[in-house]
Amino acid sequence: MRVALLNPPTYEDFDGGAGSRYQARREVTSFWYPTWLCYPAAMIRDSRVIDAPAERLNLEQTIPLLKDFGFIAMYTTAASASMDIKTAEAIKAAYKDVNIAFVGPHVSILPEETLKATDAIDFVCRREFDYTLKEYAEGRPLGEIDGVSYRSNGKIVHNKEREYIQDLDGLPFVVDIYKRDLNYLNYTIPYLRDPYVSIYTGRGCPAQCIYCLWPQTFTGNVYRVRGVDRVIEEVKLAIEYFPKAREIFFDDDTFTANKARAREIAKRLKPLGITWSTSSRANVDYETLKVLKDSGLRLFLVGYESGNRQILKNMKKGVTLEQAEEFAKNCKRLNIMTHGAFIMGLPEETPETVEESIRFACKVDPDTIQVSLASPYPGTEMYDLCKEKGYLVEDNLVSERGYQKCSVQYPRMSNEDIYNAVAMFYRRFYFRPGYIAKTVWRMLRDKEEAKRLLREGYEFIQFLIRRREAESGKAC
Ligand code: SF4
Numbered sequence: 001m002r003v004a005l006l007n008p009p010t011y012e013d014f015d016g017g018a019g020s021r022y023q024a025r026r027e028v029t030s031f032w033y034p035t036w037l038c039y040p041a042a043m044i045r046d047s048r049v050i051d052a053p054a055e056r057l058n059l060e061q062t063i064p065l066l067k068d069f070g071f072i073a074m075y076t077t078a079a080s081a082s083m084d085i086k087t088a089e090a091i092k093a094a095y096k097d098v099n100i101a102f103v104g105p106h107v108s109i110l111p112e113e114t115l116k117a118t119d120a121i122d123f124v125c126r127r128e129f130d131y132t133l134k135e136y137a138e139g140r141p142l143g144e145i146d147g148v149s150y151r152s153n154g155k156i157v158h159n160k161e162r163e164y165i166q167d168l169d170g171l172p173f174v175v176d177i178y179k180r181d182l183n184y185l186n187y188t189i190p191y192l193r194d195p196y197v198s199i200y201t202g203r204g205c206p207a208q209c210i211y212c213l214w215p216q217t218f219t220g221n222v223y224r225v226r227g228v229d230r231v232i233e234e235v236k237l238a239i240e241y242f243p244k245a246r247e248i249f250f251d252d253d254t255f256t257a258n259k260a261r262a263r264e265i266a267k268r269l270k271p272l273g274i275t276w277s278t279s280s281r282a283n284v285d286y287e288t289l290k291v292l293k294d295s296g297l298r299l300f301l302v303g304y305e306s307g308n309r310q311i312l313k314n315m316k317k318g319v320t321l322e323q324a325e326e327f328a329k330n331c332k333r334l335n336i337m338t339h340g341a342f343i344m345g346l347p348e349e350t351p352e353t354v355e356e357s358i359r360f361a362c363k364v365d366p367d368t369i370q371v372s373l374a375s376p377y378p379g380t381e382m383y384d385l386c387k388e389k390g391y392l393v394e395d396n397l398v399s400e401r402g403y404q405k406c407s408v409q410y411p412r413m414s415n416e417d418i419y420n421a422v423a424m425f426y427r428r429f430y431f432r433p434g435y436i437a438k439t440v441w442r443m444l445r446d447k448e449e450a451k452r453l454l455r456e457g458y459e460f461i462q463f464l465i466r467r468r469e470a471e472s473g474k475a476c
Contacts, residue, residue: 001069001071001137002046002047002048002068002069002070002071003041003046003048003069003071003073003133004048004050004065004071004073005034005037005038005040005041005047005050005073005133006037006050006052006062006066006072006073006074007019007034007037007049007051007053007054008052008062008074008076008080008083008084008087009057009058009059009061009087010052010083010084010402011083011401011402012402014053018034018036018037018051018075018104019033019034019035019036019198019251020032020077021214022372028190028455028456028459028463029188029190029459030189030190031186031187031188031189032189032198032251033174033178033182033198033251034051034075034182035174035198035251036075036103036104036129037049037051037073037075038174038177038178038181039130039172040129040133040137041177041181042173042174042176042177043130043131043172044134044137048181049177049182050062050181051182054182054183054186054187055186059087062087063090063091063094066091066094067094070097070099071098071099071100071101071136071137072091072098072099072100073100073101073102073103073125073129073133074100074101074103075102075103076104076106076114077104077106078105078375078378079402080398081106081114084102085114085117085120085121088100088102088121089120091120099122099123100120100121101121101123101124101125101133101136101148102114102121102125103124103125103129103132103133104218105214106217106377106378106379107124107125107126108124108125108127108218108379109378109379110378110379111124111156111158112158115150122150122151123142123148123149123150123151124148124149124150125147125148126147126148126149126161126162127147127161127162127217127218128147128164128203128218128219130165130171131162131165132146132148132162136148142159143157143159145159146159146160146161146162146163147159147160164203164219164220164222165203166224168202168203168224168225168226169227169230171226173233173234174234175197175234175237175238175241175242178238178241179241179242184242184244189249190368190452190456191277191299191301191337191339191367191368192247192277192299193246193298194246194452195244195245196245196246196247197238197245197248197249198248198249198250198251199231199234199238199248199249199251200226200250201225201226201231201252201255201265202223202224202225202226202252202253202257202258203219203223203252204219204220204222204224205223205252205253205254205257206222206223206254207221207254207281207316207317207318208221209303209305209317210315210316210347210382210385211315211346211374211375211376211377211381211382212253212380213377213380214253215253216379216380216381217379219253223252223254223257223258225258225261228264228265228268231265232265232268232269235248235269235274236272239272239274246275247275247276247298248277249277250277250278250279251278252278252279253279254279254281255278256280256284256288256292257281259285259288262288263288263291263292266292266294266295266296266297267291267295269296270294270295270296272296273296274296275296275298276296276298277298277299277300277301278297278300278301279301279302280301280302281317281318282302282324282327282328283319283323283324283327286330286334289327289330289331289334292336293336298336299337299338299339300331301341302366303340303341304340304360304361304364305317305341305343306343306346306353307321307357307359307360307363308353308356309321310353311346311349311353314346314347315346315347315382324360325364328364328366332365337367338364338367339367339368339369339370340361340366340368340369341370341372342369342370342372342425343371343373343374344357344371344372344373344374344418344421344425345373345374345418345421346382347374347382347385347391347408347410348410349374349413350410350412350413351413351417354413354421354425357425358424358429361429362428362429365435368456369425369426369430371426372422373405373406373419374408374418375397375404375407376391376392376407376408377397386408391409391410392407393408393409393415394406394407394408395407405419406418406419423464426460426464430460439453
């Protein structure tokens with residue numbers, strides 16, 4: 001039985017699939033590697049990963065590619081679930097003997113609802129699915145596989161939870177599958193140097209942010225890590241396989257959660273002379289930052305989220321405004337670029353807290369920002385809180401075209417006002433004379449950076465236009 005690992009076709013330019021924490025179409029076109037699907041693919045003989053969004057494949061173009069496969073594992077998300085169900089039904093209609101499993105955080109939380117939605121799905125894998133799929137592909141009966149939910153004698157059965165994988169070094173290298181099945185030139189993130197290659201050096205995050213999807217539903221609140229030797233070995237392979245790659249991205253939930261290990265990896269990267277970027281919370285000390293910078297660190301993706309103390313506390317960010325300011329100052333001092341993430345619509349947002357966040361963003365002054373609408377994904381503490389307090393006003397997290405929708409509102413801020421705050425945030429941050437001057441200077445000094453920034457600026461303006469058209473109903 002040949003196995004296909006499918007990142008299914010969804011909305012145009014939707015980058016919310018297997019590899020993305022943010023489940024919506026982005027301001028600037030981006031595609032993350034479907035890394036989660038590549039682990040089981042590397043352990044299953046004669047498998048194939050098909051990344052439909054990155055290949056720009058629609059449903060009609062995807063179905064013929066599946067004709068030789070007896071089993072298809074599809075990664076689904078809260079934002080795309082209803083579309084993915086239709087895709088599964090269309091695949092079953094085309095190939096009646098195929099078996100289909102749904103995988104990913106969304107179905108980990110809602111296995112029963114997912115199976116009830118359609119007979120086209122044979123089973124659901126809850127939480128990490130690497131070995132679940134391997135065991136199934138090897139012919140183990142569903143009743144003997146941990147972490148699956150399936151139908152049996154007209155009832156839905158939930159096998160016992162699968163334990164988190166402790167020995168991450170027992171997993172294969174995903175770069176082998178990137179090389180075999182993907183075109184690395186398809187993958188792009190606006191704030192990274194194109195083309196980039198990303199891998200995980202660990203899974204899970206010890207922080208407790210109430211809105212954050214993966215640790216709560218999928219990877220857990222312990223940062224499980226791979227051995228440094230294995231990480232370096234995979235980086236070396238990536239350099240060999242993808243000679244045009246200009247950057248390695250360590251896409252861990254929080255790479256700097258274990259600072260001693262982050263420093264150790266950095267020291268081992270230094271002789272390779274590569275450029276790399278990663279994720280961090282805004283609480284890393286100067287000495288660690290210096291070691292990382294000295295070894296080729298270019299940029300941090302950092303979640304500031306809000307400029308209001310109480311909101312940071314409510315969301316259990318575990319980082320204070322003072323720590324964040326210190327971190328930003330040190331990054332500037334060391335010339336480490338930052339892409340700052342902010343969220344509008346976290347519990348108890350008000351017009352004043354939005355204002356504080358905008359001012360805070362201008363103060364810490366990241367090189368680029370991303371402003372998202374808070375999305376209460378099922379399975380997160382934020383979802384339960386919003387449900388309990390009656391803050392949820394929408395079930396759909398994205399529009400018909402894959403743009404984020406505001407699904408929450410609070411006593412002092414309507415969902416419409418929260419939605420509008422995103423565009424205002426971007427405008428107030430990017431259209432500052434100081435920011436424009438700094439960007440022009442950067443562009444003059446670095447031609448490649450100029451090209452990247454011009455593309456990003458153009459796509460961002462297009463996004464604002466399309467979003468406005470969608471709001472007025474012209475483009476839905
Ligand atoms: S620090 Fe980042 S990855 Fe960790 S729980 Fe918070 S938002 Fe999620």
